Each structure stands twice: as structure tokens, then as C-alpha cells.
Amino acid sequence: MLDSLHSLNLLADEERVDGADKVSGKSKYTAEHIIPNIAYGLFVCSTIAKGTIKKLDTSKALAAPGVLDVIYYENCPSVPGYISDAALRPKNTSEWKGFKVLYDNQVRFFGQPIALLLADSLENANAALRLVKAEYEVAPFETDFNKARLDATKLTNTQVYKRGQEKMFKEAPFFVEGEYSIPIEVHNPMEMHATIAIWEGDDKLTVYDKSQGPKSTQFTISRTFGIPDKNVRVIVENVGGAFGNALRSWPNVPAACIAAKKLNRPVKVLLTRPQMFTLVGYRPHSWQKIGVGADATGKLLGISHEAISNTSRYEDFREGIVNVSKFLYTCENVDTKYSLLPLDVSTPTWMRGPGEATGSFGLETALDELAHKLKMDPIELRIKNFSEINQENKMPFSANFLKDCYQYGMDKIGWKNRSMIPGKVKENGWLVGYGMAVGVFGANKGSASVRAVFNKDGSLVLESAVSDMGPGTPTAMTKIAASVLQMSAQKIKFKLGDSDLPPGPTQGGSGTTSSLGSAVDLICNNIIKELKKLAIQFAPSFKAITEDAIEIKNDLVQSKTGTEKISLQELFQLAGKSNIDLTVTSTGNGAQPLKYATNSFSAHFVKVLVHPQKGTIDIQHIVSTGDAGKIISENTARSQMLGGVVGGIGMAMSEQVEWDHTSGQIINASFGGYQVPRHKNIPNTDVWFVNKPDPYINSIGAKGLGEIAFIGLAAAISSAVFNATGKRVRDLPITPQKLGFKAAV
Amino acid sequence: MKRCYQGDSRRSFLVKSSAALAFYLTPSLLAKAVNVSTVMPQPIAKEKLKITINNKVLDLEIDPRTSLLNLLREQLGFTGTKKGCEMGQCGACIVHVDGKKTNSCISLALSNNNKSITTVEGLAKGEELHPMQKAFLKHDSFQCGYCTSGQIMSAIACVREGHTKSRSEIKDFMSGNICRCGAYQNIVDAITEVATSKQKI
Numbered sequence: 001m002l003d004s005l006h007s008l009n010l011l012a013d014e015e016r017v018d019g020a021d022k023v024s025g026k027s028k029y030t031a032e033h034i035i036p037n038i039a040y041g042l043f044v045c046s047t048i049a050k051g052t053i054k055k056l057d058t059s060k061a062l063a064a065p066g067v068l069d070v071i072y073y074e075n076c077p078s079v080p081g082y083i084s085d086a087a088l089r090p091k092n093t094s095e096w097k098g099f100k101v102l103y104d105n106q107v108r109f110f111g112q113p114i115a116l117l118l119a120d121s122l123e124n125a126n127a128a129l130r131l132v133k134a135e136y137e138v139a140p141f142e143t144d145f146n147k148a149r150l151d152a153t154k155l156t157n158t159q160v161y162k163r164g165q166e167k168m169f170k171e172a173p174f175f176v177e178g179e180y181s182i183p184i185e186v187h188n189p190m191e192m193h194a195t196i197a198i199w200e201g202d203d204k205l206t207v208y209d210k211s212q213g214p215k216s217t218q219f220t221i222s223r224t225f226g227i228p229d230k231n232v233r234v235i236v237e238n239v240g241g242a243f244g245n246a247l248r249s250w251p252n253v254p255a256a257c258i259a260a261k262k263l264n265r266p267v268k269v270l271l272t273r274p275q276m277f278t279l280v281g282y283r284p285h286s287w288q289k290i291g292v293g294a295d296a297t298g299k300l301l302g303i304s305h306e307a308i309s310n311t312s313r314y315e316d317f318r319e320g321i322v323n324v325s326k327f328l329y330t331c332e333n334v335d336t337k338y339s340l341l342p343l344d345v346s347t348p349t350w351m352r353g354p355g356e357a358t359g360s361f362g363l364e365t366a367l368d369e370l371a372h373k374l375k376m377d378p379i380e381l382r383i384k385n386f387s388e389i390n391q392e393n394k395m396p397f398s399a400n401f402l403k404d405c406y407q408y409g410m411d412k413i414g415w416k417n418r419s420m421i422p423g424k425v426k427e428n429g430w431l432v433g434y435g436m437a438v439g440v441f442g443a444n445k446g447s448a449s450v451r452a453v454f455n456k457d458g459s460l461v462l463e464s465a466v467s468d469m470g471p472g473t474p475t476a477m478t479k480i481a482a483s484v485l486q487m488s489a490q491k492i493k494f495k496l497g498d499s500d501l502p503p504g505p506t507q508g509g510s511g512t513t514s515s516l517g518s519a520v521d522l523i524c525n526n527i528i529k530e531l532k533k534l535a536i537q538f539a540p541s542f543k544a545i546t547e548d549a550i551e552i553k554n555d556l557v558q559s560k561t562g563t564e565k566i567s568l569q570e571l572f573q574l575a576g577k578s579n580i581d582l583t584v585t586s587t588g589n590g591a592q593p594l595k596y597a598t599n600s601f602s603a604h605f606v607k608v609l610v611h612p613q614k615g616t617i618d619i620q621h622i623v624s625t626g627d628a629g630k631i632i633s634e635n636t637a638r639s640q641m642l643g644g645v646v647g648g649i650g651m652a653m654s655e656q657v658e659w660d661h662t663s664g665q666i667i668n669a670s671f672g673g674y675q676v677p678r679h680k681n682i683p684n685t686d687v688w689f690v691n692k693p694d695p696y697i698n699s700i701g702a703k704g705l706g707e708i709a710f711i712g713l714a715a716a717i718s719s720a721v722f723n724a725t726g727k728r729v730r731d732l733p734i735t736p737q738k739l740g741f742k743a744a745v
Numbered sequence: 746m747k748r749c750y751q752g753d754s755r756r757s758f759l760v761k762s763s764a765a766l767a768f769y770l771t772p773s774l775l776a777k778a779v780n781v782s783t784v785m786p787q788p789i790a791k792e793k794l795k796i797t798i799n800n801k802v803l804d805l806e807i808d809p810r811t812s813l814l815n816l817l818r819e820q821l822g823f824t825g826t827k828k829g830c831e832m833g834q835c836g837a838c839i840v841h842v843d844g845k846k847t848n849s850c851i852s853l854a855l856s857n858n859n860k861s862i863t864t865v866e867g868l869a870k871g872e873e874l875h876p877m878q879k880a881f882l883k884h885d886s887f888q889c890g891y892c893t894s895g896q897i898m899s900a901i902a903c904v905r906e907g908h909t910k911s912r913s914e915i916k917d918f919m920s921g922n923i924c925r926c927g928a929y930q931n932i933v934d935a936i937t938e939v940a941t942s943k944q945k946i
Contacts, residue, residue, distance in 0.1 A: 015882045022890030023878040025825015025865035029891060032824035053747075065788045073747050104748035122819055123810040127786045190829045190837055190891040190925050240827070240891025241925045273830040470888030470926045639885045639928060646927025671834035671923060679916040682929040 008521065008700050010483045013635045016475045017494065018238075018468075027238045030210045031194035031270060038196070039068055040125045041259050041269040043113035043251075043279075044132045049664025050141035050344045053105040053114060053134050061117060061131035066124030068263060070132055071255075072115035076102040077262050079254060081224030094223040098315050098347055101251035102258060107136065108314055109346045110143075110665040111278040116255050118263060122270075141344035143664040145285040146181075148341055149308050155339035157316060161326060163392075164333035168302030172293025175302075176369040180290065180362040180730045182714075184310075184657035185283040185650070187351050188676060189469070191240020192273060193280050197256035198266040203227040205260070209253060211236045212246040213506030214465045218499040220249045225257060234499040239469035243647070244350035245280045246469065247508045252279070274669040277657065281349030284309040286321060288362040292370050298384040300331040305363065307338045309355075312347040316340055319355030325363050327392035327597070328440050329385040344664060350508065352647055353710040356441055361651075364437035364715035365730065368722065375420060378719065379406050379436060390597035398596035398696035402438065405603035405625035408688050409436060412623040413605035422726035430609040430618070433724025439602035439711030443629070443694070443703035444511035448519040449502035451583040454527050456572035458487060458555040462523075463495045464516060466504035470643075471706060472636035473512050477520050479633050480700060484524035486553045502583055510600060510704025513632055518698040519586035528552050530580050531571070538574040539566045598697045601627040602708035604648070606720040615741025617721060617734065619649065622685045624713075628705035629694035641687040641709045648713020650677045654733050795859055798823065799867030813849040813857055814838045817864060825865040825894050829923070836922030839895040840864050846902040865894035868901075876946050877901050880935035888926035896922045900936045901946055909940035 021027045046053075058070040081096045082103050083089040101113050115132055119125035148154050169175045196208040204227070211217040214234045222232045239246060252269045260267040271279060291304040305325040311317045322336035353360075371378035383403065389396045409415070418434035419425050425432040451463040462481060466473060474494040482489040495501060505515045532550045535542040535557045541564045542550065542557075549560050558565040572578065605623040610616070624641050631637045654675035658668045668674045693701025714732060722728045727739045791806040798821065807816060814831075817823040817840070826849060829837030833851040840849045841863040868875035874882070877900050887893040899922045903909060908918040915936050916929075924932065939946060 016885065018890075019882045019885075019887075020874065020878075022887055022893055023865075023881045023897060024869055024874065025823075025894050027890055028824065029827075031828070032818065034822055060785060064786045121808060122815055123789070123808045124786075127810065131785070188925055189889070190827070190835065190923065191889070192828070238891075239889060241889040243925070273832065273835075470890070472888065635885050636888075639888055639926075639931060642930055643888060643927030646924075646929060670832055671830050672832065676923055676925060677927070677929075678920040678923060679929050679933065680913075680920045682916070682927075685930055 008480070008483055008630070010632065011479065011489070013633060014489055016472055016636065017478050017489070018474055029191050029238045029240045030196065030208045030236065031268060033196060033208050035196060035198060035266045035268070038266045038268050039118045039120060039259070039263055040122050041116050041118050041256060041267050042125045042129055043255070043275065044115040044117055044129055045275070046107045046110060046112045046114050046134070048107055048136050048138050049110040049143060051107050051136045051138040053107065054137055055135040056115060057133040058115065061128045064124070064128035064131055066120040067128045068118040068120060070115050070117050071102055071259055071262060073103060073105050077258060079224060079258060080226040090226045092223070093226040096224050096254065097248070099251065101255050109278065109312065109344055110663065111275065112346070113251055113255070113279070116259055116269065118259055118267065141664050143343055143345055143659055144661040145310050145341065145343060148343060149287055155308060155341055157318065158337060158339040161322070161334070161336045165302070166335040167291070167304050168333035169291040169293030169304055172301040173295055174370065174373050175291060175293030176366060176373055177289070177291035178366060178369060178730050180288045180365060182286050182358055182361060182651070182732045184285045185351060185655045186277050186657060186674060187243040187245040187282065188276055188674070189241025189243060189245065192276055193250060193252050193271045194268065195252045195256035196266065196268045197260035199260050204231040205257065206233045206235065207253070207257065208235045210239055210242065210246050211249070211467055212239065212242050212469055212508050214467055214497060214499040215503045216506050217249055217253070221253065221257060224254055232499070236467040236497045238497070239467050242469040243352040244354065244508060247350055247506060250280045273671065277666050277669040277674070278346050281347065281351070282657065283351035283358070284311065284317065284348035286358050288321065288359070290362045290366040292366045294370060294374060296374070298374055298376050298381045300329055300385045302333040303331050305336045305359070307359070308341050310343050310345065310348065311340045313342045313344055315347040317348045319350060321355040321359040324356055324359050324440055327390045328387065328438070330387040330391060331385065353441070353707045356707065357651070357711045360437065360439060360712050361714045361732065364712055365718055368435065368437070368715070368719040369728065377420070379410060379415070382406070382438060393597060395595065395597040398598045399627070399629065399692065399694040400599070400601060401627040401690040401692060402601045402603060404690045405601065405627055409603050409605040409623045409625045412686055412688070413607055413621060415605070418723060422723050427609060429612065431612050431724040433608045433610065433720040433722065434606070435716045435719030435721070435723055436603060436605045437712040437715035437719060439604065439708040440599050441510055441707035441711055443514060443598040443600045443697055444509050445514040445518065445588055445698055446505045446511055447585060447588045448505050448515040449583060449585040450504070450516065450519040450523050451502045452523045452527060454580040456569050456578055458568050459491045460485065460487070461493045461495060462520060463501040464504035464519070465499050465501040466496050466507055466512065466516060468496060469507055471512070471640050472633060473507065473516065475636055476513050476632045477516060480517050480520045481524050484521055485527065487555070510706045510708070512704070513702050514698055514704055515586065517632060517700050517702055519584060521699045522586050523582055523584045526582055526584060527580055530582070531557050534571055534575045535566060539571060542566070596696045598694065598703065600703040600705055600708045602712060604712050604716040606716045608717065608720040608724055610721065610724040615736030615739045617653065617736065619683045619717065621683055623688070624685060624709065625688045626705050626708055627690040628708065629692070629697065629703035630701035631689045631691045632700070632702050637689065637705060638687045640705055642685055644709020645685050645713060646677050646682055647710045648717065649681060652714040652717040652732060652734055653681070656733055792855060794855055796857055797861040799864060807854055809855050811854045813840070813852040813854045813862070816854040817849065823864050823866055827891055827894055829892065836899060837892050837895040839898040839922065841898060841902070846899055865897055868897070876939050876942070876944055877935065880939045881932070884931045884935040884938070886931040886935045887928050892922060892924045896924065896932055900932065903936055904940050904946055909936060912937065
């Protein structure tokens with residue numbers, strides 16, 4: 001166990017440190033930075049799914065008022081990172097990953113940018129877009145996942161895993177086997193992607209971008225354009241949501257840099273809402289086949305988990321769909337198989353919970369089905385197969401308080417009112433159902449650097465090159481610092497969103513609080529050590545006191561007995577210093593990285609009402625419980641869990657990209673067509689945390705919770721619907737029609 | 746194949762797709778260039794607009810195609826009002842026009858001649874936040890903050906227009922404002938608190 005663990009005596013929660021700016025409209029998001037003489041760049045996008053552009057007529061667009069240029073494959077300046085052949089590429093470059101915008105005349109998916117139109121105003125740019133005319137040679141294409149996946153020759157990159165005997169579930173006295181599918185879902189953060197690029201010299205530029213990682217965007221740009229890292233400054237003051245789609249750079253980034261260079265003028269590239277469906281990733285379409293078998297006591301005898309998810313034709317993307325089946329529950333016989341299906345669509349990417357959320361929908365629903373077959377309470381089934389160790393690598397979990405989550409959730413949702421036989425409970429004529437499911441995700445800790453400047457007036461400035469897409473990183477970091485230093489949060493400023501600051505982690509995979517929080521904890525403890533040393537060295541009355549007998553509190557350095565006191569002001573004066581300026585790097589992984597498996601866990605409980613004639617599904621109540629170690633900021637952690645519930649409701653009930661496979665295009669690329677949860681879809685939700693520190697993961701005992709807030713929700717909802725109706729929907733989203741009711745209401 | 750940089754010799758996946766293309770290509774698959782008569786945009790004469798924004802009267806000359814949202818964000822620097830879809834479907838751009846909530850993305854700026862606009866920047870009195878802003882802060886009614894301005898403008902309209910008899914009524918009124926981070930419950934909590942406080946907002 002780590003020495004410093006229990007020393008973190010958290011202060012009371014306060015409002016978000018950046019909250020006042022957010023509620024008063026002062027916070028600046030990428031597209032909102034005012035840059036003089038800016039040119040607006042909008043993409044002209046393909047109207048075919050695959051083929052070659054024979055001719056692109058830009059003459060009319062160029063003649064339109066205010067149009068500055070139309071950049072496309074014929075006139076695009078060369079980009080070093082666009083060269084595939086490493087031998088031909090300059091040394092300080094890496095190949096751009098993904099589709100190379102403005103590079104060639106190939107069309108790989110419907111809606112692919114084929115040109116960037118630049119104009120002096122948004123109005124002029126919008127008016128001229130339609131004047132760019134493309135002539136295509138159309139090639140055959142395939143966008144239909146459900147059809148293509150049936151042809152095994154089209155599957156690629158198959159990875160298999162086996163422990164014990166394959167397909168053992170079929171030998172079990174009780175088993176279920178089912179197919180589960182989830183359509184493409186799109187992150188759709190409220191802020192649309194945008195990039196502003198400003199060249200300040202031949203090899204120096206500043207970029208404002210929507211990014212979950214200022215440092216990673218900096219590296220992407222420096223390596224794509226072959227310029228030194230230090231000459232690329234990436235600024236991301238605020239991120240208006242992202243959920244994974246700002247983990248990597250998309251075509252808007254190189255396009256803005258290319259255009260700003262060509263025009264010798266700052267350029268702002270803006271995406272539209274429909275383009276948010278095709279250009280910045282999405283959760284891939286997936287199909288899973290899961291079999292689980294048990295003996296009469298519920299002991300799992302076999303799990304088989306097969307999965308296929310789509311990728312693009314030009315890039316592979318895979319995620320952890322089958323991971324959870326391998327490690328969470330005690331089971332000797334597990335086999336998994338996961339293949340990719342390339343289609344003529346754009347590349348998917350991580351979306352909240354990523355593959356684990358997809359896999360958990362299948363696995364957790366299958367367990368609910370097995371419990372039903374066993375006539376066993378689904379919570380009992382999970383407790384029966386509860387594992388203290390990670391079943392895949394056999395390492396003990398550093399902490400796993402799932403059973404506490406079960407107990408709280410059961411009591412709060414009213415689990416005792418659940419009938420083992422579906423469709424038996426009614427309220428006001430509506431069918432009542434209860435369901436639950438588990439979420440689990442790796443508790444990651446990466447390396448993180450932070451700089452602290454502690455001033456003689458007792459104020460503290462912390463700096464790290466991270467960005468915050470909403471969970472409240474500056475608030476949590478401020479709270480850790482205030483708690484360690486036992487000082488007012490008002491005197492702390494956490495600076496982020498600038499690649500010039502010490503390298504911080506990319507905000508994703510539930511790792512920020514664990515990684516950066518450890519660095520902040522470390523640096524604040526170092527400040528305390530430094531202050532104690534200064535006191536002993538420079539303050540005469542402290543000469544005979546040991547470091548252990550000194551504490552820092554409320555701008556005072558004092559002996560624990562209270563007899564000796566000196567103000568910071570005086571101490572700094574005696575020491576002839578104006579501040580303490582430190583930079584530390586906290587390394588990745590916990591102190592005992594090879595001995596423990598570190599994960600965060602959640603259990604979600606749902607009560608639904610279903611109208612017996614119309615099939616209308618009314619989610620009545622959700623209880624979301626989490627084991628994410630010590631909770632740093634209850635206020636923002638609770639909000640993150642509430643957000644996960646909303647996302648889960650979207651996955652379960654409405655989110656679905658719809659296609660016209662005759663043209664290969666998405667036909668519901670708007671908030672009108674793609675239904676995300678709205679106020680009226682959200683039930684009363686209770687959030688509860690175990691809030692016990694993980695003794696091994698890091699010095700603060702905190703684990704991430706961005707993913708577990710979401711993982712498992714869809715299975716909990718579908719299980720509740722089954723409990724209400726006796727009908728199992730394995731194909732998301734759940735609709736009254738899929739329950740066998742004639743019309744949606 | 747045409748491409749912008751000639752130093753690239755491998756491009757294996759592109760070569761492959763081109764070969765497949767040659768094989769499959771038939772005349773019926775050749776897309777014809779769309780032959781609609783193209784009306785060229787003409788230079789646009791600017792038009793006069795008198796508009797009050799957050800109690801300040803402005804006499805402007807603007808491109809008549811400008812939306813109220815783009816006028817605010819791109820030309821006047823009121824970036825507190827957000828762009829979320831430009832189709833009137835998400836509520837991020839909601840402002841008050843003569844006190845009524847309006848999706849500014851689908852309102853032409855010129856149609857607001859002689860009207861008074863309130864944006865989120867116009868709610869606070871100096872350093873003193875508006876009660877709804879305070880309630881949003883207190884209840885942590887946002888995460889990323891991007892939909893927040895629109896939510897607050899709608900929330901004020903919700904209370905002023907009296908749609909606060911129940912949580913369900915609040916939710917119905919607010920359902921034009923999407924929050925992708927999922928702060929809905931906390932938003933309703935904030936609105937409920939302001940509504941029950943009976944203060945005039």
C-alpha cells in the first residue's frame with residue numbers, strides 16, 4: 001500500500017473553478033477565437049460513396065464574390081507527412097494516419113471532403129460551395145454491414161483467444177446463445193469540430209483545435225508538416241464535449257494548416273453538423289454472438305464471445321468488444337473471436353465506453369438471459385461468479401467493490417418488487433420491469449507532468465498541457481492541490497489547454513484524474529517539503545524542529561505543537577525568494593504495476609414501465625453505482641455518472657445512424673434525424689459511489705469513471721424491458737416495434 | 746490517379762482500388778455532372794440593420810444573408826451564443842428577441858431590425874450573476890458548458906412563461922435544448938429552484 005495514500009484529506013466540494021465563465025458565456029471554444037483577417041474554410045464533400053473524380057470544376061466558385069481559393073488534389077501544396085514511402089519522407093515526419101484530405105482524386109466514402117473552399121466571410125463561403133462541380137467515375141461500393149458480414153471472406157484481422165475448452169457453454173446443463181447488434185452511433189458533441197491555423201513563419205504555426213490532447217495534436221501536426229515540435233503551439237482552452245472523437249486529429253486539422261500556408265493568411269475550417277457524422281469518427285456497427293452456460297447452481301462453465309465490427313476500407317479500427325468476457329467473471333472455459341469488416345465508409349473511433357460498452361451489452365444481456373433460464377436472480381448469478389482476480393491474467397484486482405454496488409442499487413431501486421417471472425408486475429395498468437448490469441473498464445494511469453509556481457502571497461499556479469472536454473479536470477486538480485496544501489481553492493489557478501505547458505495526458509480512457517491527479521499530489525507534497533526545508537534553513541525558531549513536526553496551513557508554516565509559526569510572506573523574505581517553482585513528472589502505472597489488475601467498476605439498476613397495448617417504454621428510475629476508488633470531486637463525479645446514464649439511454653433507446661445503401665450515404669445526419677436523449681427522456685437518476693480508495697493504483701486512491709458511467713447501461717435497460725414484457729431485444733435500439741407492438745407512440 | 750504530391754510511389758491500397766475500379770466500371774455507373782443552370786452569386790450590397798444587443802443600440806451595415814447567430818459570433822464577438830447545428834434542432838443558439846426565446850441560427854439578422862436581443866453575456870449585472878446562472882453553477886447543471894448558454898436562455902423563458910408546475914412540464918419545455926454531456930437532471934434542479942424561489946427574473 002502506498003505511504004501517502006490516506007494523507008489526502010479532501011476539502012469540501014466547491015463549484016467548478018471554470019463554472020462562472022461557462023454560465024456567463026465567457027469561456028472560449030475553438031471556433032470562437034477572434035483572429036484578424038481570418039479566412040473561412042468549408043469542405044466540399046463527395047456525393048458518391050466510391051470512385052474517382054474525373055474533373056473538378058472550380059472556375060465558377062473562384063469567380064464568386066469573396067472566394068479566395070478552392071484547394072483540391074490538383075493544386076494542394078505538398079505535405080511531407082502525406083508521403084507513404086518512409087524512404088521518400090523527410091526524417092522528422094510521420095505518415096498522416098487515415099484519409100489524406102485534399103490529396104488525391106479518389107473517393108472512399110460518401111461525404112468525403114474533395115475540396116476546401118476559402119472565402120473572406122462565412123456568407124460568401126456558403127454561397128459559393130454549390131458552385132464547385134465534380135464529375136465522377138463511380139465504382140461499386142459496399143456500406144451494408146448486416147449484409148456484408150454474412151460473407152466470411154470479407155472479414156479481416158481476426159483475433160482469437162482461448163482458455164480451457166472452446167464452446168464449452170454448449171456442454172453445460174443450462175445455456176443460452178444469442179446474437180446482439182448495435183448500429184453505428186455518433187458522438188455528436190454539441191461543439192462541432194473546428195480548426196484555426198496561423199503560420200507565424202515558414203516552419204512555425206499556432207493552431208486552435210478541438211482536441212482531447214493538446215500534446216498529441218501538436219505531435220501530429222509537427223510530424224505531418226515536418227517542423228520541430230516546439231514550433232507548433234496548439235491551444236485548446238475549452239472543449240465542448242467530445243466523448244472520444246477528439247482523441248485524434250481529423251481532416252480539418254491538415255486542411256486548415258495547408259490552406260493557411262497556401263493563402264498566407266489565418267484560416268478557420270468549420271465542420272457542419274452533417275459532417276460530424278462522417279468526418280470525425282463514430283462507434284462502429286457491431287454484431288456479436290455470445291453463448292454462456294452454467295450448472296444448476298449458476299456456476300459458469302463456459303463463455304463464447306464472437307464479434308465483428310466495421311472499419312473503413314483505408315484504415316483499421318478495433319476496440320475491446322470481447323475483453324470483458326475474458327476477465328470479469330470466474331469461468332475456466334472462455335473463447336473469443338473478433339474480426340473486422342472493412343466497408344466503403346469513413347473510419348470509426350473510440351466513443352465513450354468504447355468496445356467494452358459494446359461487449360457489455362452482449363455479455364451482460366446474455367447473463368440476464370442465463371439467470372432467467374436458471375430461474376435465478378441475476379444479481380445472485382453475478383455474485384456466484386464474482387472473481388477476486390482478473391481471470392485473464394490471474395492478477396488480483398487492486399480493489400473490487402462490486403458487491404457493495406449491488407447491495408446499494410438493489411435497495412435503492414426497489415429490487416425486492418421485481419418478479420422472477422416477466423410481465424407479472426403492474427403499476428397503474430403499465431407493465432413494470434427491473435433490470436441491472438455491470439460495467440467495468442481498465443483504471444489507467446499514464447505519465448503526466450505538471451509545473452507549480454507557489455508564490456509568497458500563498459497563491460499557487462499549476463500548469464499542464466491537458467484539455468477538458470467537460471468532466472471538470474481543472475476543478476478536480478484544484479481540489480487535490482487545495483487539499484494537500486490545506487489552502488483555499490480560491491488562491492489556486494490551474495492552467496491548461498496549451499501545448500507549451502508541461503506535457504499532460506490526453507483526456508480519454510478514464511485516465512486523467514488518476515494520471516494528472518497523481519502528478520498534482522506529488523508536486524504539492526514537494527512544495528510542502530520545500531517549505532519545511534526553507535523554514536528549518538532560514539527561520540531561526542525552526543532550527544531545532546524536524547520536518548515531521550512541521551505543517552503548512554492557511555498561509556502559515558507552523559510546528560505541529562503550534563508553538564512556532566511563520567507566515568509564508570516572512571519565510572520567503574528570509575529565504576530571499578519570491579516563489580517556489582517546480583516541475584514534476586509522475587510516471588505511468590501504479591507503484592506495483594505487475595502485481596495487481598486495476599479496474600473501475602459500476603452497476604446500473606433500472607426500473608421501466610411498458611404500456612401493455614402500445615409498447616411505449618417509460619424509463620422510470622435509474623440507480624447508477626460506481627467503484628472508482630476515492631472520489632476527488634463528488635459534485636463533478638456525480639455529473640459524470642449522470643451523463644453516462646443519459647448516454648446509455650441514447651444507446652439503448654434511440655441512437656442509430658440510418659443508411660441508404662443504394663447510394664451509400666447516411667440519411668439521418670442531423671439532430672432531427674438522429675435522436676439523442678432530450679430532457680423529457682431522462683428519468684429521476686440516483687448516483688452512488690463506494691468511495692473507498694484503491695490502495696494500489698496511485699497516491700490519491702482515485703480511479704477514472706468516465707467509461708464505467710456508461711458501460712452496462714444498455715444491458716440494464718434491455719433487461720428491465722424483458723422483465724416487464726418477457727420480450728428480449730438484442731438489436732439496439734429498443735423500440736416498441738421490436739417488442740412486437742404495431743406502432744410506436 | 747491524380748494526386749497532389751508526386752513523391753509517393755507505394756499507395757498500395759489506392760492502386761488496388763483503382764484496378765478494381767477499371768474492372769467494374771460500366772457506362773451506367775458513370776455519374777453525369779449535374780447540369781442545372783448555375784446562378785452565379787452577385788456581389789452583395791450591404792444593408793442597414795438597427796439592432797439592440799444587451800441594451801446597447803447598434804447601427805450596422807451587414808451582408809443580408811447573415812444569420813443572427815453568425816452576426817453575433819463572427820462579427821460582433823458575442824461568442825457566448827453557441828452554434829450546435831444551424832438547423833434549429835439543438836437549442837445551443839437560443840437568445841431572447843424582445844424577450845422571446847429564439848433559435849438565432851435560423852433567424853436572419855435583418856429580420857431582427859429594431860428588435861432587442863439578449864444574449865447570455867447580457868444576463869449578469871456587472872459581476873453579479875443572474876439567478877439562473879447562479880442556480881446552474883450551484884447544481885452543476887453542465888459539464889462541457891457548450892449547450893449551457895442556450896439552456897440558460899431557455900430556462901429563463903421557462904420560468905418567465907410559467908411552465909414550471911412540475912418537473913415533467915419543465916422537461917417538456919426544455920426538450921428543444923440538447924445537452925450531450927447529459928446534465929439534464931441538474932438543469933431541471935436549477936430551474937425548479939429558481940421557479941420555487943418566486944424571485945422575479
